[in-house]
Amino acid sequence: MTETKTPNAASPNDESFRDRIATVDAKGKRKWVFAQKPKGKFYNIRTLVSWGFFILFFTIPFIKVNGRPLFLFNIPEARFIIFGKIFWPQDFFIFGLTMVTFIIFIVLFTAAFGRLFCGWVCPQTIFMEMLFRKVEYLIEGDAAKQKLLKNAPWTGKKIRIKLIKHTAFFLLAFIIANFFLAYIIGVDELKHIITEPVSDHLIGFSSILVFSAIFYGVYAYFREQACTVVCPYGRLQSVLLDRNSMIVAYDYNRGEPRGKFKKEELHPEANQGDCIDCFQCVKVCPTGIDIRNGTQMECVGCTACIDACDKMMEAIHKPKGLVRYASETGIQEGKKLRYTGRMKFYTVLLIVLSGILTLLLISRKDIDGNIIRTKGTLYINRGTDSIANLFNIRIINKTTKNIPVTLRLEGDYANNGTVQLVGATSIHLKDEDQANGSFFVVLPRKAIKDRKTRLRIGLYDGDKRITTLSTNFVGPFGKF
Numbered sequence: 001m002t003e004t005k006t007p008n009a010a011s012p013n014d015e016s017f018r019d020r021i022a023t024v025d026a027k028g029k030r031k032w033v034f035a036q037k038p039k040g041k042f043y044n045i046r047t048l049v050s051w052g053f054f055i056l057f058f059t060i061p062f063i064k065v066n067g068r069p070l071f072l073f074n075i076p077e078a079r080f081i082i083f084g085k086i087f088w089p090q091d092f093f094i095f096g097l098t099m100v101t102f103i104i105f106i107v108l109f110t111a112a113f114g115r116l117f118c119g120w121v122c123p124q125t126i127f128m129e130m131l132f133r134k135v136e137y138l139i140e141g142d143a144a145k146q147k148l149l150k151n152a153p154w155t156g157k158k159i160r161i162k163l164i165k166h167t168a169f170f171l172l173a174f175i176i177a178n179f180f181l182a183y184i185i186g187v188d189e190l191k192h193i194i195t196e197p198v199s200d201h202l203i204g205f206s207s208i209l210v211f212s213a214i215f216y217g218v219y220a221y222f223r224e225q226a227c228t229v230v231c232p233y234g235r236l237q238s239v240l241l242d243r244n245s246m247i248v249a250y251d252y253n254r255g256e257p258r259g260k261f262k263k264e265e266l267h268p269e270a271n272q273g274d275c276i277d278c279f280q281c282v283k284v285c286p287t288g289i290d291i292r293n294g295t296q297m298e299c300v301g302c303t304a305c306i307d308a309c310d311k312m313m314e315a316i317h318k319p320k321g322l323v324r325y326a327s328e329t330g331i332q333e334g335k336k337l338r339y340t341g342r343m344k345f346y347t348v349l350l351i352v353l354s355g356i357l358t359l360l361l362i363s364r365k366d367i368d369g370n371i372i373r374t375k376g377t378l379y380i381n382r383g384t385d386s387i388a389n390l391f392n393i394r395i396i397n398k399t400t401k402n403i404p405v406t407l408r409l410e411g412d413y414a415n416n417g418t419v420q421l422v423g424a425t426s427i428h429l430k431d432e433d434q435a436n437g438s439f440f441v442v443l444p445r446k447a448i449k450d451r452k453t454r455l456r457i458g459l460y461d462g463d464k465r466i467t468t469l470s471t472n473f474v475g476p477f478g479k480f
Helices: 041-062 089-113 116-120 123-140 143-151 156-185 187-195 202-222 225-230 233-240 304-315 328-333 341-363
Strands: 071-074 079-082 085-087 247-250 323-326 367-373 380-382 386-397 403-410 418-421 427-429 434-444 452-461 464-474
Touching: 041 116, 041 123, 041 156, 041 187, 041 304, 071 156, 085 089, 089 116, 089 233, 089 341, 116 123, 123 143, 123 156, 123 202, 123 225, 156 187, 156 202, 187 202, 202 225, 247 328, 304 323, 323 328, 367 452, 367 464, 386 403, 386 427, 386 464, 403 418, 403 434, 403 464, 427 434, 434 452
Parallel strands: none
Antiparallel strands: 071 079, 079 085, 247 323, 367 386, 380 386, 386 434, 403 427, 403 452, 418 434, 452 464
């Protein structure tokens, strides 16, 4: 969906906002955003949501299921744990399906609900607006005081305030970096890095410092540019949204033409819209845009402009909702936002996709493997009445138990043939590890009917069957 300018705007010939992002001036220089602190219903709800996010973010690394972290994304070791289940590179098909489901989820969710994710639960937005921005308000004051402080000469007071703020920012970034690393290496390994000598964990300690510097740089300086420059989602919305998508929108039918509000005018001009051009929606915007220009890439759907506009409408005794959640079609036709059949269909489809993925995760085998015939061999004659094939087996243990695995033939050949491990009676499979072995399958000649015979081999822990693997047994050509 292309960016649109609302009709009957105050300056219809000024469309310069299309040529650059709101935080960059005509010379390409960055304009620092001094966002006012929003107040209102949506901001209060977002604050509660952010508290839920913080509780989850800072507690999940400590939650364990069967001795494993609830979530772990150990990219260096290609070891991933999701809901207590371990995943290895061999589970690539599940990751592939997860990525496909995620992409479809993003497309459908955005088509129906716009950038709801960005404004409400994106970690970048929550940490910036609900943590670092609030600390900044606490130390430097509101937007007006921050602007005055920036333009003020460097005095002892300014140096002290800036030092306190940036020290607090770095400490917060350091704490976030530690927890972020806990999602990669696990809280137990992180504890070793923290409590043991730095010389024993140079890589781990360096990683903490690097992540701390990145988070500090993002939230102290880069800020909204992470959304407008780095994140591709804002640019993707132009093709993911359509005129029926739910967005934060300005009702130009009601708001235009704009006019200044004067208390002494009890009966303003009949052709004057409800927008009083107070710019409160612009002042609270964390990306510095004017929502009245229409849908823009920089808008993260944070609803700050809704709260600011509603507050002004209450002050001048006008109905709230001049800026609200709506669709472009709804604004044009003057209709309220409703849960359309399209949204319902997309919601059902998202639930189905999530359900399929959940079933795959639940039904995934804790112990798996593969069997291949040893290269360079066909079959081996065993005396005058038996044929043998040599196989290699690789077994993956995704549990926290040590298991001695034995092999047995299954199905039609369970009583006719035998499995003989090379050099051992069982394969010792360590917890969360892999093991390899070699074995012979011996079948009587009279049991072999075809050139290739399909075999099923069961993996057992004592008398308990763990899983079953398949392979092909090769016999001589023709009859014998």
